[in-house]
Amino acid sequence: MADILDLTVLEAHDAKMAGELSAKEHCEAWFEAAAGDELNAYLWRNDREGEGAAIEVQQDWNAPIAVKDIFCTEGVPTTAASRILEGYRPPYTATAVAKLIEAGLPILGKTNMDEFAMGSSNENSAYGPVLNPWDRERVPGGSSGGSAAAVAGGLAPWAIGTDTGGSIRQPAAFCGIVGLKPTYGAISRYGMIAFASSLDQCGPLTRTVSDAALLLAMLQGRDPLDSTSVGIEGGVSLPDRENLAGLRFGVPAELARDAVDAGVREVFERTLEKIEALGGEVVEVSLPNAEHGISAYYVIAPAEASSNLARYDGVRYGMRAGGDGDLTEMYETTRSEGFGPEVKRRIMLGTYALSSGYYEAYYGQAQKVRTRIAEDFTGAFSAVDFVVTPTAPSVPFKLGEKTDDPLAMYLNDFFTVPMSLAGIPAISIPAGLAEPEDGGPQLPVGFQIAAPAFAEQKLLDAAYALEQGIGFDARPNGLGGADG
Amino acid sequence: MIDRDQVLHVAKLARLRLSDEEVETMVGELSGILEHVDRIGNLDLEGVEPTSHVVALENVLRADEPWQSLPRDVALASAPETSEGAFRVPSPQAE
Numbered sequence: 001m002a003d004i005l006d007l008t009v010l011e012a013h014d015a016k017m018a019g020e021l022s023a024k025e026h027c028e029a030w031f032e033a034a035a036g037d038e039l040n041a042y043l044w045r046n047d048r049e050g051e052g053a054a055i056e057v058q059q060d061w062n063a064p065i066a067v068k069d070i071f072c073t074e075g076v077p078t079t080a081a082s083r084i085l086e087g088y089r090p091p092y093t094a095t096a097v098a099k100l101i102e103a104g105l106p107i108l109g110k111t112n113m114d115e116f117a118m119g120s121s122n123e124n125s126a127y128g129p130v131l132n133p134w135d136r137e138r139v140p141g142g143s144s145g146g147s148a149a150a151v152a153g154g155l156a157p158w159a160i161g162t163d164t165g166g167s168i169r170q171p172a173a174f175c176g177i178v179g180l181k182p183t184y185g186a187i188s189r190y191g192m193i194a195f196a197s198s199l200d201q202c203g204p205l206t207r208t209v210s211d212a213a214l215l216l217a218m219l220q221g222r223d224p225l226d227s228t229s230v231g232i233e234g235g236v237s238l239p240d241r242e243n244l245a246g247l248r249f250g251v252p253a254e255l256a257r258d259a260v261d262a263g264v265r266e267v268f269e270r271t272l273e274k275i276e277a278l279g280g281e282v283v284e285v286s287l288p289n290a291e292h293g294i295s296a297y298y299v300i301a302p303a304e305a306s307s308n309l310a311r312y313d314g315v316r317y318g319m320r321a322g323g324d325g326d327l328t329e330m331y332e333t334t335r336s337e338g339f340g341p342e343v344k345r346r347i348m349l350g351t352y353a354l355s356s357g358y359y360e361a362y363y364g365q366a367q368k369v370r371t372r373i374a375e376d377f378t379g380a381f382s383a384v385d386f387v388v389t390p391t392a393p394s395v396p397f398k399l400g401e402k403t404d405d406p407l408a409m410y411l412n413d414f415f416t417v418p419m420s421l422a423g424i425p426a427i428s429i430p431a432g433l434a435e436p437e438d439g440g441p442q443l444p445v446g447f448q449i450a451a452p453a454f455a456e457q458k459l460l461d462a463a464y465a466l467e468q469g470i471g472f473d474a475r476p477n478g479l480g481g482a483d484g
Numbered sequence: 485m486i487d488r489d490q491v492l493h494v495a496k497l498a499r500l501r502l503s504d505e506e507v508e509t510m511v512g513e514l515s516g517i518l519e520h521v522d523r524i525g526n527l528d529l530e531g532v533e534p535t536s537h538v539v540a541l542e543n544v545l546r547a548d549e550p551w552q553s554l555p556r557d558v559a560l561a562s563a564p565e566t567s568e569g570a571f572r573v574p575s576p577q578a579e
Contacts, residue, residue: 227544320564332501351498367534423538
């Protein structure tokens, strides 16, 4: 049998069923691996003593899991990577995490992220950036960068994160793993610290499509504590599709191919050929409004964030600063010292967009663009089964490269934001490696597949067939696999 | 796009106190972002229904019955300052 840490969760399960691996052995190996975190992937690790000690091995599905620090966990520090929540121990647990614990999954730790999930590089964490396991001078993507780096870097077998405009898919692409953003409403948002409530969705980050399906099956479902949750009718089962015969894949005609790095473009084209080799059909579709996705998103998400983050005022939880003056002075001092620069920028942007006289011009207009983008997808799905794009326009960039230019950072979400606005599911799978434009070793490239709302099973089946066809088995240096 | 006075006004609305340096940076950065965002300002979207929710849902109701809630001491446990079973804050009136 291969090294325990090289096994996917499904493989480990099979090994346990065959009596080749004990559940305890499997767990111990991962807890030991997580303790060797050199990527700053974890903000809190479960030392299995004191807080969070409830990791008793109960069932067969007991592969331990890493949880993004945006999910509330009772009695365990939950910061959303913000100073303003430093030391906060929530009095309750998020439904998604409660479901994992109920299924017998021990929690390995809470992973680093961009502060309040605002960012595409993980450089906005108040606790330092996460390093990309493929090249430690580069970003892992964001905002679920800690979860992605942990899974890619051999620090967790699988993880959960959240995706508002690409925060699961882009870091998955940058780290060479699978990331799925389910349909809005597939998984409960209860206890998930709110960024932009109409867009936020929990989802899996895993080594394989099969593991993503296993995790989604556990997480999905209607939750009386989140009235916007509906679950996935019929549930989710392991994908087993062998080819893509009879399926049509739409490539947006408006896909700005020149805005995509040459290496990423090459992997994308090669993947389209692979789809055809597997019996699928590749056709052009039109998403005329998708190019306005970034503009609409950077009105809607900051607007909702400015409202959601009003709760951090130094009164009920989190840090308090100032207080020598009046109440307003305390509010302002607390928020000015507690929030980082990107969070302040988005609160400002959102407050401006919602302020008197600008509401219709910005928020109203953006919500209409959103309707148009959703209609574009509906139109496309009348002719094709899936819409495909590169997940990100480039391979991982260097730490510090885009921190001085917020707009350049935002444009990283160009391909992931339209699906978020439309509320539809999308998955990123590793499709190959490409050399960065600025030179250096080859880095992972993600391929994004989007499907109609609640068509997760169909999406996972197709992604699985394509994953088998691509046969991506590269791992970061020092880890198992063909290039290890 | 957005000037210094507007930045200061918005900061006040958002209960943020910005340093002079932050104000300068914010003027430049927000203007750049708004310039990009303004591309949607010119689109003709007359008659388009704004999205209120992406998934068709209506009237999600629950039974109107008392349900579990946090005990007071637990709700107060994370507060920076409490007093007599309540959250304590500085006076709203400046001295």
